[in-house]
Amino acid sequence: MLRQTFIAALFACASVAHAETRVPQSQAEISMGFTPVVKQAAPAVVNIYAKIVRQGRANPLFTDPFFRDFFGDGFGVPQPRVQNSLGSGVILSEDGYVVSNYHVVGAATEIRVVTTDRREYSAEVVLGDRESDIAILRLTEAEDLPFLTLRDSDQVAVGELALAIGNPFGVGQTVSSGIISGLARTGTATGNARGYFIQTDAPINPGNSGGALIDVNGDLIGINTSILTRSGGSNGIGFAIPANLVAEYLDQARAGNERFISPWAGMAGQHMSADIAESLGLAVPEGVVISDLHALSPLAEAGLSVGDVITHVDGEEVNSPAEMKFRMSIAGVGGTSVLTRLKGADRQEIEVALIPAPETPASEETTLGDGTVLPGLVVARVNPSLITRLGLSLSQEGVAVLDPGALGARAGLRPGDVVNAINGTAVVRPEDVVGALTDPGRRVQMDILRGNRSVSLRFRL
Template identity: 80%
Template structure:
């Protein structure tokens, strides 16, 4: 039993001044377990209580103007409901920058943060990104707070010991231990999040979201974000957002950005399967195959073309579009990255500019007024920036719904819908839609594209 205990903690150093690994030298050191590292790191992990107001479901019968007039304006109207979100966060700086998950605080109207010594702070989201599931908070009137150092997550290895710290099920701060089970996990999501994760078997449960995944030196490896489960509890498969991406979010928040800016590749990439590798004459399936390339793409400017395989970004191997996007996001906008490109038997390193998605052509963003049949509908001409914001194909053109507004949502429109025709008029620019929605008669018929499918909407005024 003693031998098993010694092996279990052989990676844990009694001194946190260095990262040296050695076997504990005494029974006293063995008895400590993870206590020293938890004592050091736990004060920087906070509990988050967020209040979210959700609109109630609409009763279609009482939304009819006839019944509203008959029973009174408020009768049957959907009532907003308050939803309380519970999660965790990690303090990243002494002046009150905290990281959590977007799904915990992204829609919150009120956020309260409680530290381990029971101090309470009001907080606001200063930078959030739903796709990455990261939100950076700023605590009000905070100073000299304990905070965690961010470790270079590219140096993390499978098999390392790891600790997850958070507030599962609201029971209070809890610590669970495990190992790093896998790296570069993709295709895992919480809500709308899509990304690149570190996998751990340290127990993560509801309420742990936004909490810390740390190493045995107390440095932050990642932010716990999701689990794979059938029961709702931990099955030993948890995922954390790597610390390197968190560092880029923190940098942008401290520079005053209120939205996350990531480099635009302007490509559609495809995971390299064994079949594709064989068709390209590759011995090992490695890299990302470029299947589509926007004419304004910085990769096209650097000489890459459809059919090329990107195997590395800045020396780091990439094996999926999500991993390639992660590597470029960590590098940040404004500099360059070195991509290793494979074309047939030829391999070359190519320098690529890291740019924002261009606003070319002009989006011509327009919001309809009260003299149209769908007031408060926001539409725009698709360009790379608009396509990137709404998750559209890089080759998409036309006019897109940016925000349907209350009337558009009631008619069945959603953000991301591409307008085709309105009452037979082809919609090629936002002004075409505004004209078609002005005094169109008693009936409105719209054709649109949604997620690659053609749809038709009809309604009477």
């Protein structure tokens, strides 16, 4: 009797968080537990098998002419290595759009999707984003598929019941239960502090990545993406990408975007600590402090400045740069958002345009040809779009490396490097790189900026 009362109480609590939830009305319904919800939702959760082909590394000895002459040109040629990745996905539409994690399928050369009734489909990634760890796939020749309804994840509350559905360790589809443990988790699931997650204690294990986190109505709350663990197993701290962000990715995939376009704030922000709040004369630490603004930033255009504090985006609290980015991302490009600015004791609502990162100045993307010492090197002039794409600082200018090419990589160049000078001559535009590397002499010195470090690359021709 006590157990029945406890279960009924849990469902009653869920109904408070989600008004449409129906409390069990009879002994039979209580005994069935989550069975009706699982029967409804499970067919829309699929297993994903991804094949990744990686080129093996060559032993340096194999490049030595002596060994090539002795063993033949074919000896030591690195062979491709095939890696198989296992994960889960969620069908979002009857015509075959599926969401999964980028780390499951992003580098795949072949993707196979298997439904619960053992139908198999080939699939391709139509939109993927490494930073948010989201990939939208399209199944080939699929129709009339079961799919999950996306719930407004802003209405999810801590304490709600939640179910995680996926394929952990490849044992087959599995359902685990728990509650929503936390909201607005940032910087804990991916290490780059750019994510924004729902936290749950529903067990999530390897293979669950890309699977569904659903509520007691069978609606999709989020996409399971990672766990916090030291052993590799579930410790009751799992993270899911909110459904509202998934919805924006799906919309852009349907619109034909191959790359996710997020509104550009053109700002660097800092989490409000107690010390910063005290220095600003605030009674309570809240919001995000603007620490830097690009000259073309829509926030600067709207009148915000360094030192201002942003406390809300479209009426929702923001307490970290990742949370602010999330709020602007789900609003989408093309409209406006209302930011609440705290300046001193005054609060003001300011409308800000949601624009993509500008291509100003023009990138002038250039690929060096055979007449240069680094053929295949691809460089471009830094602008806000490249700053966003490569993760450069807002104040960065100059020429960035997009692809080092085979010889450039051997010389030590990496994507994202910013070339400041070649053989002592300053580099401002891509044409300067072409000119400097067309007839540089017998020695080349490239002064580059890599992150926050200055690096000099020297090589002889």
